[in-house]
Amino acid sequence: MNLKLKQYIDGQWVDAISGKTRDIINPYNQEVIATVPEGDESETKKAIAAARTAFDNGEWSATPATERGAIVRKIAELIERDKEELAELESLDTGKTVEESRGDMDDIAGVFRYYGEIADKDGGELIDSPIPNSVSKVVREPVGVCGQITPWNYPLLQASWKLAPALATGNTLIMKPSEITPLTTIKVFELMEEAGVPAGVVNLVLGSGSTVGAELSTSEDVDLISFTGGIATGKKIMQAASSNVKKLALELGGKNPNVIFADADFDLAVDQALNGVFFHAGQICSAGTRVIVEESIHDDFVKALVERVKKFKLGSGFDEDTQMGPLISAEHLEKVEKYVQAGIEEGAVVEVGGSRPEDPELQKGFFFLPTIFSGCTTDMTVVQEEGFGPVITVEKFSTEEEAVKLANDSIYGLAGGVFTNDIVKAERCAAKMRMGTVWINEFNLYFPHAPWGGFKQSGIGRELGKLGIEEYTETKHIFQNLKPEQINWF
Numbered sequence: 001m002n003l004k005l006k007q008y009i010d011g012q013w014v015d016a017i018s019g020k021t022r023d024i025i026n027p028y029n030q031e032v033i034a035t036v037p038e039g040d041e042s043e044t045k046k047a048i049a050a051a052r053t054a055f056d057n058g059e060w061s062a063t064p065a066t067e068r069g070a071i072v073r074k075i076a077e078l079i080e081r082d083k084e085e086l087a088e089l090e091s092l093d094t095g096k097t098v099e100e101s102r103g104d105m106d107d108i109a110g111v112f113r114y115y116g117e118i119a120d121k122d123g124g125e126l127i128d129s130p131i132p133n134s135v136s137k138v139v140r141e142p143v144g145v146c147g148q149i150t151p152w153n154y155p156l157l158q159a160s161w162k163l164a165p166a167l168a169t170g171n172t173l174i175m176k177p178s179e180i181t182p183l184t185t186i187k188v189f190e191l192m193e194e195a196g197v198p199a200g201v202v203n204l205v206l207g208s209g210s211t212v213g214a215e216l217s218t219s220e221d222v223d224l225i226s227f228t229g230g231i232a233t234g235k236k237i238m239q240a241a242s243s244n245v246k247k248l249a250l251e252l253g254g255k256n257p258n259v260i261f262a263d264a265d266f267d268l269a270v271d272q273a274l275n276g277v278f279f280h281a282g283q284i285c286s287a288g289t290r291v292i293v294e295e296s297i298h299d300d301f302v303k304a305l306v307e308r309v310k311k312f313k314l315g316s317g318f319d320e321d322t323q324m325g326p327l328i329s330a331e332h333l334e335k336v337e338k339y340v341q342a343g344i345e346e347g348a349v350v351e352v353g354g355s356r357p358e359d360p361e362l363q364k365g366f367f368f369l370p371t372i373f374s375g376c377t378t379d380m381t382v383v384q385e386e387g388f389g390p391v392i393t394v395e396k397f398s399t400e401e402e403a404v405k406l407a408n409d410s411i412y413g414l415a416g417g418v419f420t421n422d423i424v425k426a427e428r429c430a431a432k433m434r435m436g437t438v439w440i441n442e443f444n445l446y447f448p449h450a451p452w453g454g455f456k457q458s459g460i461g462r463e464l465g466k467l468g469i470e471e472y473t474e475t476k477h478i479f480q481n482l483k484p485e486q487i488n489w490f
């Protein structure tokens, strides 16, 4: 493996201060693919100090936005140059198919290019001041030192949504990737160094959430925490971030409804219901695992889903004909298994799947069969909780009002979909659905120009688009009196 397998602090590639390491496991066959340093609070403090110094000396934030943008665009070019290596690393680490990882790398390069291009496009705003002979302007400045914590399911994609806007806007940062999938993030730190990001501006600490992540969240020298991960962790981070009233951006989980009306294009809706869930074995925050189908087509729809699911090819992400890889870990496989068991105990009907595969070829990997549950109701655990596995629950509705009510019956509000050929009905539903993204006749599409984030407990703030820039900037009003006069009140 042509990779440094170290942490990156203040422009130096370093091992763990404690000397500890962690093995990174391939979820397809449980082989050790790399051994990386296991950092803790000690190097997190060093990395925070480096980022603090780099921010406070003002060099990076004072670098013209045009130059910062050019460096961010250079990172995009380097990602494209090394796309195949990055895609293979991502698949080794996560188990997802290389074809999916290639798509992720295109998206990631696109995110760096987008923020590189808009870095110098906001010169602030002049306010029509009510005070005569004055200039009133609003400018955006970098927040400062940013702690960035990412999950294991889309390791580099989620990192890119944080790194690119933070760099473009002149912040310094410390990133902590998921301890189980750090490889592509290490590689992108090599690429950021090659692109010319100065020492101290970007820092990488590897290690667990309870040590590195907790230190980043509580440190009073960190000005912003941007976190992507589960709700339970998000809540802990929110509490820790109160230490110095940090700015907070949280991208949390989802249990996402996909509403299928009888007047939808049937084959399109079936296809998209599958695409919406089974990529990366359902380990997607915005997976449309809650399929809500109009009564008159319900039975045919379930039948069509089941027929397609039975033909899925499970296997190594490196085999061209594999459609679905394994889950990320033994622990996660057990969690998904218990979740499915809870569905069965609550009365949901397993139409297909429901267990680990028996295929001898798949026994070393953390595989779970793609599963369709019918007969589901909103009170069931499998309908309310995020399973983060290859599991669809199907519910029925008979009126539009009921469909929207079911879709909104959730603590989550990340994303949802509506399939219908009645565009007025589609817009009516989209307006009533309480989610950060609503797709019409589409599912799980995202691109750098449009914001991403959740309503309700799916999060706080937005990544991507122009709003992604706002996360990493503070707004300042500068007022100048061009004709100051004494008042002589006192």
Ligand SMILES: NC(=O)c1ccc[n+]([C@@H]2O[C@H](COP(=O)([O-])OP(=O)(O)OC[C@H]3O[C@@H](n4cnc5c(N)ncnc54)[C@H](O)[C@@H]3O)[C@@H](O)[C@H]2O)c1
Pocket (backbone or CB within 6 Å): 149, 150, 151, 152, 153, 154, 158, 176, 177, 178, 179, 207, 208, 209, 210, 212, 213, 214, 217, 228, 229, 230, 231, 233, 234, 236, 237, 251, 252, 253, 254, 284, 285, 286, 386, 388, 414, 453, 454, 458, 459
């Ligand atoms: N909204 C989105 O865009 C989005 C995108 C991807 C994943 N997710 C969500 O992420 C979850 C799956 O990822 P996961 O299992 O890695 O989540 P997780 O919450 O277990 O871990 C996420 C990150 O937080 C760190 N962490 C753990 N405990 C911490 C603590 N006390 N303080 C600071 N950091 C800590 C972990 O080490 C990891 O780097 C799912 O719920 C999924 O929906 C959301």
Ligand SMILES: C[N+](C)(C)CC=O
Pocket (backbone or CB within 6 Å): 153, 154, 157, 283, 284, 285, 286, 446
């Ligand atoms: C945000 N997304 C869809 C790329 C990954 C969610 O897990």
